[in-house]
Amino acid sequence: MIDQLVAGIKKTEAPIVVGLDPQMKFIPDEVKNPVFDEMGETLEAAGEILFRFNKAIVDAVCDLVPAVKPQIAMYERFGIPGLAAYQRTIDYCKSRGLVVIGDVKRGDIGSTSEAYADAHLGRVMVGEREYKLFDADFATVNPYLGSDGVVPFLKVCDAQDKGIFVLVKTSNPSSGEFQDRLVLVRAGEFDEDAGGSIDTAFFTGKKNKGGLSLESIVLAAGKDGLRSYVLRPMYEIVAEEVARWAREPRLMGKSGYSEVGAVVGATYPEMGKVLRKIMPHSFILVPGYGAQGGKGKDLTHFFNKDGLGAIVNSSRGIIAAYKQEPYCDKYMPENFADASRAAVKAMRKDIREAIG
Numbered sequence: 550m551i552d553q554l555v556a557g558i559k560k561t562e563a564p565i566v567v568g569l570d571p572q573m574k575f576i577p578d579e580v581k582n583p584v585f586d587e588m589g590e591t592l593e594a595a596g597e598i599l600f601r602f603n604k605a606i607v608d609a610v611c612d613l614v615p616a617v618k619p620q621i622a623m624y625e626r627f628g629i630p631g632l633a634a635y636q637r638t639i640d641y642c643k644s645r646g647l648v649v650i651g652d653v654k655r656g657d658i659g660s661t662s663e664a665y666a667d668a669h670l671g672r673v674m675v676g677e678r679e680y681k682l683f684d685a686d687f688a689t690v691n692p693y694l695g696s697d698g699v700v701p702f703l704k705v706c707d708a709q710d711k712g713i714f715v716l717v718k719t720s721n722p723s724s725g726e727f728q729d730r731l732v733l734v735r736a737g738e739f740d741e742d743a744g745g746s747i748d749t750a751f752f753t754g755k756k757n758k759g760g761l762s763l764e765s766i767v768l769a770a771g772k773d774g775l776r777s778y779v780l781r782p783m784y785e786i787v788a789e790e791v792a793r794w795a796r797e798p799r800l801m802g803k804s805g806y807s808e809v810g811a812v813v814g815a816t817y818p819e820m821g822k823v824l825r826k827i828m829p830h831s832f833i834l835v836p837g838y839g840a841q842g843g844k845g846k847d848l849t850h851f852f853n854k855d856g857l858g859a860i861v862n863s864s865r866g867i868i869a870a871y872k873q874e875p876y877c878d879k880y881m882p883e884n885f886a887d888a889s890r891a892a893v894k895a896m897r898k899d900i901r902e903a904i905g
């Protein structure tokens with residue numbers, strides 16, 4: 550699937566994914582009222598409204614971009630009719646030739662992750678009958694539970710020709726609370742061919758009030774001495790694990806990119822620069838452009854020299870463009886999809902100017 554994404558980016562010359570995160574407050578009355586008249590103020594109407602809004606945007610931008618990213622939470626909040634709209638959105642986007650990244654951020658113990666992977670990328674059997682439900686091309690995966698929460702997704706990616714984007718450094722303001730925590734690890738240059746160099750030091754000493762005692766750290770460093778250990782942020786350790794999963798030959802595309810990608814926020818460009826190097830074969834999904842403050846100039850280091858390697862998401866900045874500057878003066882609410890098209894074109898120009 551990664552090769553299909555790369556081909557789409559080359560064809561459109563737009564490393565852009567349009568985030569389909571519909572919220573009722575973004576949806577014009579021109580879309581909502583006819584559905585309410587027909588179906589009443591019901592959850593089913595809400596699902597229908599989300600789908601009609603998405604469809605109009607998809608029809609307006611599908612020749613400009615290679616991919617879309619529906620965020621499941623925006624649908625799930627309307628219960629089963631909302632999830633039906635999520636499924637319809639995926640199916641419709643695929644019918645328009647778009648690659649679909651299901652933003653589901655799943656990850657759990659092994660057996661549960663297996664079920665999530667089946668639901669969002671795989672298939673389920675009911676007796677002899679096979680169903681593909683939320684049949685996205687990629688899913689976002691939360692690695693916090695460790696590798697046994699990710700491996701079931703890798704297996705499904707291999708079997709079904711799908712891909713994942715693993716959260717490495719997220720775009721939100723408090724992402725550093727856990728992700729930037731420093732961890733003592735064995736020092737040494739990261740050597741991709743040798744399978745990485747991370748070897749977390751285990752602390753065996755007692756903790757004092759303020760944290761670990763110096764003696765316990767020295768004990769952990771063992772005979773190598775403290776100098777052979779360095780402090781590294783947690784997100785780099787996750788990135789090195791992503792690089793290891795990505796190197797699996799069965800998951801490597803013909804393009805040289807792996808089915809195993811990473812999520813790194815546009816709001817942390819310096820970290821993006823380091824992470825680009827740690828994960829040479831992973832595509833980076835870069836959210837945080839637009840509504841969260843990320844700009845074209847922040848994106849340069851997320852791309853490889855070949856101009857590939859990253860795909861930038863914007864959700865509110867595109868789907869709600871008609872409500873924002875500079876589009877709100879030019880577009881009436883009923884022309885929201887035209888405003889989204891204009892916003893995609895402006896984003897493409899901004900990114901292309903930044904990455905040359």
Ligand SMILES: O=C(O)c1cc(=O)[nH]c(=O)n1[C@@H]1O[C@H](COP(=O)(O)O)[C@@H](O)[C@H]1O
Binds near residue numbers: 570841
């Ligand atoms: O995995 C994601 O897509 C994601 C990761 C991250 O670090 N930050 C982030 O904003 N996202 C998602 O990207 C979208 C960003 O939306 P906008 O801020 O409206 O462009 C939302 O669907 C978020 O859930």
